[in-house]
Amino acid sequence: MIWLPSLIKACYFLAALLFILGLKRMSSPRTARGGIVWAGYGMLVAVLATFFLPDMHNRGLIIAAVLIGVGAAWWSGKRVAMTAMPQMVALYNGMGGGAAAAIGAVELIGYVRHGLLAQGIPDTSPLRPEAWAIDALHPIVTVVALSPIELALGVLGALIGAVSFSGSLIAFSKLQGWLDKRFVFPAQRAVNLLLLAATVVIGILLASGYASYLLIAAFFVLALLFGLMMTLPIGGADMPVVISLYNAFTGLAVAFEGFVLGNETMIIAGTVVGAAGTLLTQLMAKAMNRSIGNVLFGSFGASGAEAQAIDGAQKPIDAADAAVMMAYAERVVIVPGYGMAVAQAQHKVWEFAQLLIKRGVKVKFAIHPVAGRMPGHMNVLLAEAGVPYDLIADMDEINPEFPATDVALVIGANDVVNPLAKTDPASPIYGMPILDVSNAKHVIVVKRGKGTGFAGIENALFYADNTRMLYGDGQAAAGELVSELKSMDA
Amino acid sequence: MIDGFLALYIFMLAAFTGYEIIARVPVILHTPLMSGSNFVHGIVLVGAMIALGHAETPLEMSIGFIGVLLGAGNAAGGYVVTERMLEMFKSSKPDAKAVSKEAK
Numbered sequence: 001m002i003w004l005p006s007l008i009k010a011c012y013f014l015a016a017l018l019f020i021l022g023l024k025r026m027s028s029p030r031t032a033r034g035g036i037v038w039a040g041y042g043m044l045v046a047v048l049a050t051f052f053l054p055d056m057h058n059r060g061l062i063i064a065a066v067l068i069g070v071g072a073a074w075w076s077g078k079r080v081a082m083t084a085m086p087q088m089v090a091l092y093n094g095m096g097g098g099a100a101a102a103i104g105a106v107e108l109i110g111y112v113r114h115g116l117l118a119q120g121i122p123d124t125s126p127l128r129p130e131a132w133a134i135d136a137l138h139p140i141v142t143v144v145a146l147s148p149i150e151l152a153l154g155v156l157g158a159l160i161g162a163v164s165f166s167g168s169l170i171a172f173s174k175l176q177g178w179l180d181k182r183f184v185f186p187a188q189r190a191v192n193l194l195l196l197a198a199t200v201v202i203g204i205l206l207a208s209g210y211a212s213y214l215l216i217a218a219f220f221v222l223a224l225l226f227g228l229m230m231t232l233p234i235g236g237a238d239m240p241v242v243i244s245l246y247n248a249f250t251g252l253a254v255a256f257e258g259f260v261l262g263n264e265t266m267i268i269a270g271t272v273v274g275a276a277g278t279l280l281t282q283l284m285a286k287a288m289n290r291s292i293g294n295v296l297f298g299s300f301g302a303s304g305a306e307a308q309a310i311d312g313a314q315k316p317i318d319a320a321d322a323a324v325m326m327a328y329a330e331r332v333v334i335v336p337g338y339g340m341a342v343a344q345a346q347h348k349v350w351e352f353a354q355l356l357i358k359r360g361v362k363v364k365f366a367i368h369p370v371a372g373r374m375p376g377h378m379n380v381l382l383a384e385a386g387v388p389y390d391l392i393a394d395m396d397e398i399n400p401e402f403p404a405t406d407v408a409l410v411i412g413a414n415d416v417v418n419p420l421a422k423t424d425p426a427s428p429i430y431g432m433p434i435l436d437v438s439n440a441k442h443v444i445v446v447k448r449g450k451g452t453g454f455a456g457i458e459n460a461l462f463y464a465d466n467t468r469m470l471y472g473d474g475q476a477a478a479g480e481l482v483s484e485l486k487s488m489d490a
Numbered sequence: 491m492i493d494g495f496l497a498l499y500i501f502m503l504a505a506f507t508g509y510e511i512i513a514r515v516p517v518i519l520h521t522p523l524m525s526g527s528n529f530v531h532g533i534v535l536v537g538a539m540i541a542l543g544h545a546e547t548p549l550e551m552s553i554g555f556i557g558v559l560l561g562a563g564n565a566a567g568g569y570v571v572t573e574r575m576l577e578m579f580k581s582s583k584p585d586a587k588a589v590s591k592e593a594k
Contacts, residue, residue, distance in 0.1 A: 019530050023527065023530060026523050026572075027523060029516070029519060035576075043569070047535060050539045057543055057545070057546075061551065061554075065555050066558060069560065070566040073564075074567070077567045077569075085521070085525070085571060092528055092567035093528050095561070095563040095564040096531050096564035100534050102541070102560065103537045103538055103541045106541040110545075110546070110550060247524060247531075251530075254537070257534070257537050258537060263537060263540070264500060265536065266533050267500050269533040270531055272508035272530065273528075273530050275508030276511055377521045379517070380522070380578065392518075
């Protein structure tokens with residue numbers, strides 16, 4: 001079986017190649033679907049090869065854990081609704097971070113155990129309290145298996161992985177609606193900074209050989225706590241950026257742990273994801289006109305300045321009038337937001353748009369870069385309803401067309417059409433590029449009630465003279481519009 | 491084990507690769523691509539399997555077990571979700587042509 005290690009190495013090489021080619025194919029709409037399949041084969045090859053590595057123990061446990069993990073994730077991934085995709089990505093990403101942290105923990109514990117054994121300390125079961133504090137302040141001289149660089153990167157990977165794990169779980173809970181309050185208290189930033197500093201100091205101690213079970217436990221508790229505390233104050237509207245950032249984090253953690261384990265495929269795949277994720281995070285933050293630092297550390301919506309008071313009242317319209325208005329319009333632009341997706345209204349909205357098209361109305365869908373919960377999320381949801389690409393326009397393309405638009409129909413979008421982003425420097429979203437729907441001749445806003453949007457900011461658009469409010473759930477409102485149009489034709 | 495500088499070269503080249511892949515991607519593919527890259531770092535499963543395969547004490551074994559569990563979840567969940575998203579891109583293509591012809 002002398003050829004086995006080479007065969008396994010070849011499998012790892014093939015996996016790395018398939019990952020890169022797969023990602024490359026995923027970056028173009030035509031080849032995207034094949035891309036994920038290629039990457040999937042890469043994963044399969046790598047996992048199978050790993051199973052045949054020489055001197056692996058606990059194969060039964062490995063099989064059991066793989067089966068349970070794959071089964072649970074497959075089942076949940078197949079069942080989840082398209083609107084809930086962002087939080088599922090957060091959840092699976094957090095699991096990856098947790099796995100990287102677990103690798104780091106196993107390596108560190110093994111390191112301490114071997115070190116203590118080498119010093120002639122026989123029973124070092126970490127579950128026995130007297131073993132915990134042994135040599136807390138003495139470096140383990142006999143380095144077993146891990147070089148200083150490996151130790152340092154292993155600790156760093158564990159730190160990043162643990163932060164990504166607990167942070168992603170918070171992001172998941174927020175988007176899932178389990179945690180709808182932002183958790184803010186005075187001196188939060190200072191507390192978080194202290195937490196991070198303490199974690200890093202312990203990490204440095206661990207990396208320089210001053211390892212003990214107690215230190216390892218403290219390190220992971222602090223790292224997990226930091227991920228938690230860092231994510232809690234961030235508002236739901238910023239979660240996409242945060243998820244993308246944690247995605248990059250997990251990639252890096254995987255790369256570092258790959259170095260510790262001497263696995264090149266992990267290094268390559270992890271680094272590619274780390275770099276790609278970092279760039280993606282920047283693109284997202286830019287689309288919201290904010291820096292990543294601002295997202296992480298600026299408490300969104302908590303600015304002290306008083307926002308402009310808005311004069312006037314919201315003016316309602318009923319479905320029949322709205323339908324007539326659009327039926328006799330020349331150009332209609334539909335601006336969908338996350339609210340449309342939550343109400344599962346995209347199919348009804350597309351049906352309505354098709355009826356308009358049949359009457360000769362020119363219909364377009366305008367999509368803001370951060371509509372939905374991730375860039376491109378709204379495109380996915382419209383694609384699910386069957387809306388063709390050529391009717392979907394992005395912000396730069398559609399903004400010049402609004403003055404020539406008769407009716408702009410806003411469904412479930414709020415902050416991305418708020419003119420205050422241009423006019424009110426005190427507004428938390430000031431400076432964010434928006435869709436200029438208020439330039440259209442008439443604006444119809446479908447909205448559930450009079451409350452503020454996801455970010456909790458008043459919207460001046462709703463009070464504008466050319467705006468009419470069509471109150472109701474997105475799905476119900478779109479259904480009414482459809483039946484009104486049909487009755488006009490009958 | 492890998493030579494430190496060799497690893498540094500791998501880091502550098504892989505980082506450029508990741509950057510280049512994302513740099514020219516249309517916005518509509520950002521979400522699927524984020525999900526796809528989320529799947530790719532599911533390779534952490536391999537590392538977790540190695541860690542569990544070399545674990546000796548009950549503590550190491552239980553942490554390793556959790557690691558493999560989480561890693562398998564990352565890989566499988568990432569794949570299913572990405573595949574479902576991209577599936578819709580494919581199915582909307584022929585529809586798109588048919589509908590735009592209808593519209594004309």
